[in-house]
Amino acid sequence: MSTFFAQYAWLVPVFPFAAFAILTAMGKGMSKTGAWIGTIATFASLVLSLCIATERLSGNAEDYSNQFTWIEIGNLKLHAGFEVTNLSTMMLVVVTLVGFLVNLYSQGYMKKDERISTFFAYVALFTSSMLALVLSDNLLTFYIFWELVGVCSFLLVGFWYQKPEARAAAKKAFIVTRIGDLGLLIALLLLFWYMPGHALDFTTIHNVFDSQGGGAISTGITTLIALLIFLGAVGKSGQFPLHVWLPDAMEGPTPISALIHAATMVAAGVFLVARTFDIFDASQVAMTTVAIVGAFTAIFAATIGLAQNDIKRILAYSTVSQLGYMMLALGVGSVTGAMFHLLTHAFFKALLFLGAGSVIHSVHTQDIREMGGLGGKMKITAWTFGIGALALSGIPPFSGFWSKDAILTAALDKQPILFVVGIIAAFFTALYMARLFFLVFVGKQREGQHAKESPSVMTIPLIVLAILATVAGFVETPFNGWFGHWLTGGDAEHHASGLVMVVSAAVGLLGLYIGWLMYVKGTIRRDAVSSRMPGLVTVLERKYYIDELYQWLFVKPLQGFGKALELFDEYVVDGIVRLSGYSVSALGRLNSRLQNGQVQTYALTAIIGIVILIVAIAGRRFW
Amino acid sequence: MSMLSSYLTLAAVLFCIGLFGVLTKRNAIIVLLSIELMLNAVNLNLIAFSKYGVNPSIAGHIFSLFTITVAAAEAAVGIAVLIVLYRSRATVNVDEFDELRR
Numbered sequence: 057m058s059t060f061f062a063q064y065a066w067l068v069p070v071f072p073f074a075a076f077a078i079l080t081a082m083g084k085g086m087s088k089t090g091a092w093i094g095t096i097a098t099f100a101s102l103v104l105s106l107c108i109a110t111e112r113l114s115g116n117a118e119d120y121s122n123q124f125t126w127i128e129i130g131n132l133k134l135h136a137g138f139e140v141t142n143l144s145t146m147m148l149v150v151v152t153l154v155g156f157l158v159n160l161y162s163q164g165y166m167k168k169d170e171r172i173s174t175f176f177a178y179v180a181l182f183t184s185s186m187l188a189l190v191l192s193d194n195l196l197t198f199y200i201f202w203e204l205v206g207v208c209s210f211l212l213v214g215f216w217y218q219k220p221e222a223r224a225a226a227k228k229a230f231i232v233t234r235i236g237d238l239g240l241l242i243a244l245l246l247l248f249w250y251m252p253g254h255a256l257d258f259t260t261i262h263n264v265f266d267s268q269g270g271g272a273i274s275t276g277i278t279t280l281i282a283l284l285i286f287l288g289a290v291g292k293s294g295q296f297p298l299h300v301w302l303p304d305a306m307e308g309p310t311p312i313s314a315l316i317h318a319a320t321m322v323a324a325g326v327f328l329v330a331r332t333f334d335i336f337d338a339s340q341v342a343m344t345t346v347a348i349v350g351a352f353t354a355i356f357a358a359t360i361g362l363a364q365n366d367i368k369r370i371l372a373y374s375t376v377s378q379l380g381y382m383m384l385a386l387g388v389g390s391v392t393g394a395m396f397h398l399l400t401h402a403f404f405k406a407l408l409f410l411g412a413g414s415v416i417h418s419v420h421t422q423d424i425r426e427m428g429g430l431g432g433k434m435k436i437t438a439w440t441f442g443i444g445a446l447a448l449s450g451i452p453p454f455s456g457f458w459s460k461d462a463i464l465t466a467a468l469d470k471q472p473i474l475f476v477v478g479i480i481a482a483f484f485t486a487l488y489m490a491r492l493f494f495l496v497f498v499g500k501q502r503e504g505q506h507a508k509e510s511p512s513v514m515t516i517p518l519i520v521l522a523i524l525a526t527v528a529g530f531v532e533t534p535f536n537g538w539f540g541h542w543l544t545g546g547d548a549e550h551h552a553s554g555l556v557m558v559v560s561a562a563v564g565l566l567g568l569y570i571g572w573l574m575y576v577k578g579t580i581r582r583d584a585v586s587s588r589m590p591g592l593v594t595v596l597e598r599k600y601y602i603d604e605l606y607q608w609l610f611v612k613p614l615q616g617f618g619k620a621l622e623l624f625d626e627y628v629v630d631g632i633v634r635l636s637g638y639s640v641s642a643l644g645r646l647n648s649r650l651q652n653g654q655v656q657t658y659a660l661t662a663i664i665g666i667v668i669l670i671v672a673i674a675g676r677r678f679w
Numbered sequence: 680m681s682m683l684s685s686y687l688t689l690a691a692v693l694f695c696i697g698l699f700g701v702l703t704k705r706n707a708i709i710v711l712l713s714i715e716l717m718l719n720a721v722n723l724n725l726i727a728f729s730k731y732g733v734n735p736s737i738a739g740h741i742f743s744l745f746t747i748t749v750a751a752a753e754a755a756v757g758i759a760v761l762i763v764l765y766r767s768r769a770t771v772n773v774d775e776f777d778e779l780r781r
Contacts, residue, residue, distance in 0.1 A: 651780060659701060659702060
C-alpha cells in the first residue's frame with residue numbers, strides 16, 4: 057500500500073518545534089497570538105498524524121523508515137532516523153490529539169497568566185520532543201528525546217516557580233526520573249557493546265532478540281539489559297519504587313498534568329517497554345519483574361488514592377495505578393493490552409484532569425472537602441467528568457472497561473494471582489473515583505463559592521475527550537480483535553472470557569455502589585473505616601510514609617555527604633588553591649626585593665649561582 | 680708541580696680579595712681597583728700555566744699581554760664614566776646608583 061504520508065512523518069515533530077522557536081524568539085510580547093501559534097502548530101501535526109493513520113488503517117501498509125548517518129568515527133557509524141509503524145502511528149495520534157486539545161484548553165485555563173507565551177513555548181517543545189521520541193527508529197535518538205521530555209516536564213512542573221512547592225516538585229520530578237534514566241543509559245551502552253555491529257535501531261534489536269536461539273547475546277546479559285531498560289520505564293512511568301515524583305508533579309498547571317503526567321510522557325515508559333519488547337520476551341526473569349512491579353504499583357497506588365484529599369493528587373495516584381496496569385499487561389506478554397489501555401487511558405485520564413482543571417478554575421481550591429454540589433452549576437464539566445470516571449472505573453460500555461478487560465484476561469491466562477490483584481485494584485479504583493465524583497459534584501453547595509461553568513474553549517476539549525473516552529474501547533473488544541491485529545500483526549490474542557468481563561464489571565459497579573452509599577446516601581458512615589482503623593487511614597494519607605522513608609534513607613544522608621564535600625571543598629581544595637596563590641605572591645615579593653637596582657646585589661646573585669653550579673657539577677662524582 | 684699550585688693559590692687568593700672588594704665596597708673607585716685585582720689574578724694564572732703547565736707555551740704570555748691592554752682600556756672607560764657620574768650626581772657611592780631599578 058502507499059506510504060505517501062509516512063514519508064513526511066518527520067514533519068510531525070517539526071511543526072511544534074517551529075512554534076517553540078517562534079515563541080521563544082518573539083518573547084513575552086504576544087500573549088494571545090502566542091497561544092494560537094502553539095495551537096495551530098499542534099493542529100497541523102494532528103492533521104498530518106491523522107493522514108498517516110488513515111493511510112495505515114487500510115491494513116497491510118508496510119513500515120516506513122528512513123535514516124541517515126549522523127556521526128561517523130572510523131568504521132563506527134551512528135544513525136538517526138524515523139520509523140513509522142502501527143505502534144508509533146497510534147502514539148502519534150494520541151500525542152497530537154491530546155496535545156491539541158490541551159493547547160485549546162490552556163487558552164482558557166492560562167488566560168490570566170502573564171507568562172502565557174512561555175507556557176505555550178514549553179508545551180510546544182514538549183509536544184515536539186514527545187513526537188520525535190515516538191518516531192525514533194533507534195534507541196540513541198530515543199534516549200535523547202526521552203531526556204528532552206524530562207526537561208520539559210521539569211520546566212512545566214516548575215512553571216509557577218514563585219511557589220516553593222512547585223520548585224521542590226520540579227526538582228524532585230527531574231532527579232527521581234534521572235535515577236531511571238541512568239538505568240536506561242547503562243542499558244543503552246550494554247546494548248551498544250553486545251549488539252552485533254553495534255546496531256541500536258529497533259529493527260535490529262527485534263531481529264537479534266527474536267531469534268534468541270542463535271545465542272547472539274547470553275541470557276544473563278539479556279536479563280540485565282531488560283531490567284535496566286525497565287528501570288528507565290519505572291522512573292518515567294512512575295512505577296513503584298520511583299513513583300514518588302508523579303503526585304508531586306501536580307504542582308504544575310493542570311493542563312500540563314493532563315498532557316504530560318497523565319496521557320503522554322508517563323506513558324513513554326510503557327511505550328519503551330513495548331518497543332523493546334523482544335528483549336523482555338527473551339528473559340523470563342525480566343517479564344516476571346515487570347508483571348510483579350506493575351501489579352504491585354496498580355494496587356499500591358490505588359489504596360493511596362482512597363485517602364487523598366487533593367483532587368489532582370487522587371488523579372495522580374490513579375495514573376500511577378493505571379500505568380501499573382499497563383506494565384502488568386506487558387509483564388504477562390500482552391503488548392496489545394498495554395497499548396490499548398495506554399490509548400483509552402490517555403483519553404479518559406486527560407479528560408479527568410481537564411475536568412478537574414475546570415473545577416479548580418471555577419472554585420479556586422484543590423481540596424475536595426471544600427467542594428460539593430458543583431454538578432448543578434457546571435453541567436458540562438460534571439457530565440464529562442462522570443463519563444471519565446465511569447471509563448476509569450471500568451464500567452461497560454466505556455473504553456476503560458474493554459482495555460482493563462484485555463489486561464485482566466491476559467493476566468488470568470498467565471498467572472491467576474496477578475488477576476486477583478488486578479481485580480482488587482479495579483475495585484479500589486471504582487471506589488476512589490466514586491468518592492471523588494460524589495464529593496465534588498453531588499451534595500450541598502458550599503457557602504460563598506460562586507462556581508460557574510468554564511468558557512467554551514475549555515469545555516469543547518472536555519466534550520471531545522468524553523466522546524473518545526466512550527467509544528475508543530470499541531476498537532478492541534473480545535468479539536472483535538481488530539486493534540490487536542493491526543498493532544502487532546499477529547492473530548487476535550484477545551479471546552472472550554465471560555468470567556473476566558462479569559467479574560471486572562461487577563467489582564467496578566460494587567465500588568461505585570459503596571461509594572454512592574457512603575458519600576450520597578449516607579447508609580455507610582464516611583468515617584466507618586477511619587474510626588475503626590485510624591492507623592490504616594493515617595498510613596494511607598501519608599502514602600505509606602514512602603516520602604519520609606526516602607527522606608531519611610537517601611535525601612538526608614546525601615545532603616550530609618554534600619555538606620561534607622562542601623567543607624572539603626572550602627577547606628582542602630580552596631586551601632590548596634589559596635596556598636599556591638599565596639606562595640607565588642610571596643615568591644614575587646621576595647624577587648621584587650631582590651630587584652633593588654644595586655649592581656653589587658646582582659653580582660652577588662650571579663656569583664651564588666655560579667657557586668651552586670660548580671658545587672653541583674663537582675659534587676656529581678660523589679653521587 | 681708545587682710551583683704551579685702555589686701560583687694558583689696566590690691567584691685564587693687575589694681573585695677572592697678582588698671579588699670581596701667588588702661586592703662590598705661602597706666607593707666606585709675601589710670597586711674598579713678590585714676589578715683590576717681580579718684581572719691580575721687571571722693574568723697570574725695564565726703566566727703560571729704557560730710556564731709550569733702540562734704543555735708550556737708562549738700563548739699564555741700573549742694572552743696576559745692582551746688582558747693587560749684590555750684592562751687598561753677598561754679602567755680608562757670606567758674612570759671616565761665615574762667622572763661623568765660624579766659631575767652629575769656629586770657622589771661616587773655605588774649605593775646611590777639604583778637607576779637599573781626603574
